[in-house]
Amino acid sequence: MSRRPSTALELAYARTEAITREQARNFYYGIRLLPPAKRSALCAVYALARRIDDIGDGDAGGDPGTEAKLAALGRVRESVRRAREQDPDASDAVLVAVTDAARRYPIPLGAFDELVDGVEADVRMDDVPGESAPYATFDDMVGYCRQVAGSVGRLCLGIFGSRPDPRAPGFADALGIALQQTNILRDIREDLQNGRIYLPTEELARFDVDLRLDEHGNLVDKTGGLAELIRFSAARAREWYADGLRLVPLLDRRSAACATAMAGIYRQLLDDIAADPPSVYHQRRSLSGRQKIGVAVKALAGRAPGGAGA
Structure with a gap:
């Protein structure tokens, strides 16, 4: 005991x-x-x-x-x-x-300031009706993701420690940004219900998406443009995961397993959403406890998302 x-x-x-x-x-x-x-x-x-x-x-x-x-x-x-x-x-x-x-x-405690900055942006968004996205471009959205998630990646790195490499904070930042992109795709419906839109205005227009809910509170996608945008966004997020996971070889075994497990759960969720975009129109997607345990076991064995060794 x-x-x-x-x-x-x-x-x-x-x-x-x-x-x-x-x-x-x-x-x-x-x-x-x-x-x-x-x-x-x-x-x-x-x-x-x-x-x-x-x-x-x-x-x-x-x-x-x-x-x-x-x-x-x-x-x-x-x-x-x-x-x-x-x-x-x-x-x-x-x-x-x-x-x-x-x-x-x-631990870079100053990163908490960045997290507060990002959450303040969320709060200010609540004062504006969800008529349009506050982020005009993907780069604008990445700036927000860096505040609310890249900051957490860098906080984690302070605890993990790493082999000397000036790229390590950038990798941790990229991994956090990849996770936040997954959150955004998972939570499109829930965010819209709360008056928040994170998908860039430029990309909503490019894919001819009019983000709105039906009378049951589900996302509307009559043209299929939203599904296409989700698949496009998921493919791009995978590139951020690939960049961020370059951090893993710089970590000790247990820290690498932790980072790989956290990334693996979100990467699997991203793949599930990309395989069936309409599934997020009426529910909040998640992995089962068994699936999460499976990812963690693979991470401890040194198996990174996508099959790369850790």
Whole structure:
């Protein structure tokens, strides 16, 4: 039987691990492959990232409105800044764990600022009716993805560590961006229901897509243009995965397994969506628990998505 946490720091880490176990439906399959110290540190990072996301989505105590969300995000930004300069609020288990993790590993805490920037963009989007996408081009969308997901990739890299290579942060960034592109394709319907559009205006026009919902809340695609756009976007996202997975050979075995498992779950989801784009018109696609375990087992064996060795 494992020993119960007793110190304030142990309790803080226990809290962030519980948050991750309960809420990281995909990431936890990879995180659990890490050795205990790195696993605890990554759970702390995830818990703070989740707090930021939940504020943006209105899941942190209801939906208080745009100004209240922006104020709450500002408080998180300030709390991270203070934690970098002095001891965090002892009553905030998440910040206590993150601050300790940053003392143990070279975690770029400034990346949380980028994550807050991206979530602030989401919140401001809520004030604009979903008549048009706020991102005119794919490059614009990538900028957003870099804020909300590339930042997380770089935070993870601080915990993983890597062989000396100046390209490593760029690979971690690309992997996060690939995962976010998958999220965008998976969540087109749900995002539109919430008044958010992430697909670039330029590409919606190129594929003659008029993003809208029918009376049942399902996506409408009378011409097939949306399905074509999804397949096109998925093929492009695979290129980002290929670039990002160049990080894997630079990592130790357990960190490589973690990164490969997380990427593998999302890459499999991407392939499933590309094989049947209309499936996202009426539901939120996901892999089964058995499928996720299968990906994690392959990752631990050193098998990267697409069959490449890790």
